[in-house]
Amino acid sequence: MTFYGDFHTHTSYSDGENTPREMAESACTMGLSALGITDHAYALCDEDCCIPQSAVRPRYDALRALQREYADRLAIGCGIEQDVCGAFDALPYDYRITSMHYLCWEGAYICVEDTPARLQAGIQACFGGDAYAFVKAYYARLAEALPAFPTDIVGHFDVLTKFNGQGAFFDESDARYRRAALEALHAVLQTHRLFEVNTGAWVHGYRSEPYPAAFLLRALYQAGGEVILSSDSHSALGIAGGFADAAALCRACGFRYAKVFTQAGFKDVPLG
Numbered sequence: 452m453t454f455y456g457d458f459h460t461h462t463s464y465s466d467g468e469n470t471p472r473e474m475a476e477s478a479c480t481m482g483l484s485a486l487g488i489t490d491h492a493y494a495l496c497d498e499d500c501c502i503p504q505s506a507v508r509p510r511y512d513a514l515r516a517l518q519r520e521y522a523d524r525l526a527i528g529c530g531i532e533q534d535v536c537g538a539f540d541a542l543p544y545d546y547r548i549t550s551m552h553y554l555c556w557e558g559a560y561i562c563v564e565d566t567p568a569r570l571q572a573g574i575q576a577c578f579g580g581d582a583y584a585f586v587k588a589y590y591a592r593l594a595e596a597l598p599a600f601p602t603d604i605v606g607h608f609d610v611l612t613k614f615n616g617q618g619a620f621f622d623e624s625d626a627r628y629r630r631a632a633l634e635a636l637h638a639v640l641q642t643h644r645l646f647e648v649n650t651g652a653w654v655h656g657y658r659s660e661p662y663p664a665a666f667l668l669r670a671l672y673q674a675g676g677e678v679i680l681s682s683d684s685h686s687a688l689g690i691a692g693g694f695a696d697a698a699a700l701c702r703a704c705g706f707r708y709a710k711v712f713t714q715a716g717f718k719d720v721p722l723g
């Protein structure tokens with residue numbers, strides 16, 4: 452099955468392995484109609500992974516040039532993935548994904564998707580080891596911060612579960628976890644309706660399902676939210692990874708359409 456496009460990818464401008472051109476060539480080889488390039492926006496707390504400040508404008512100009520060059524073959528989205536902990540990048544991107552990789556807590560930054568040890572240390576230092584207090588704080592902050600950011604797509608909504616395989620940190624079926632997640636979902640839905648179904652951690656074996664988890668996807672559908680498929684791939688070979696299974700999961704949760712980016716803006720296409 453060929454999918455329309457992949458709308459969350461990283462290149463060598465941030466922490467990806469391949470250049471935008473290599474990503475575009477790979478997308479064309481796969482038969483995709485669109486590719487969104489969404490490197491990490493500059494953020495002081497994330498300097499190892501984000502676009503260096505000096506490359507922000509050159510990257511934007513290079514993506515616009517590539518977009519024109521590929522216009523008859525591939526709709527390239529000149530996008531950005533911004534973090535709620537970073538400054539707002541005001542360049543006129545085609546679209547923005549907003550994510551929360553860090554919980555900023557009393558001056559400390561807890562990165563939730565870097566390493567399990569770093570997450571463990573953050574939960575210990577900031578919450579005395581109480582993982583449910585951490586969960587509650589993460590989702591409360593997300594619910595407060597994300598609506599304040601101009602954004603088109605909500606990025607990997609429950610990324611704090613990346614290292615929670617077999618309930619390593621908390622039980623995702625526990626009412627304390629689900630209540631915090633669902634309250635944040637409904638809070639974010641007040642302003643942002645389009646959530647990505649992100650296969651990145653799933654494809655790499657960290658999770659048994661994409662972000663967001665199925666119980667959140669069902670709640671999203673019931674609340675009138677929308678979905679867009681993304682791989683969050685950091686390499687040309689990973690583009691559109693896991694999309695067939697992700698589309699099947701979306702359908703099982705009620706969705707019949709996914710949003711896609713086109714040269715004329717976002718539109719709906721049937722799922723599957």
Ligand SMILES: [Zn+2]
Pocket residue numbers: 532550552606607
């Ligand atoms: Zn991300």
Ligand SMILES: [Zn+2]
Pocket residue numbers: 459461532683
């Ligand atoms: Zn990403």
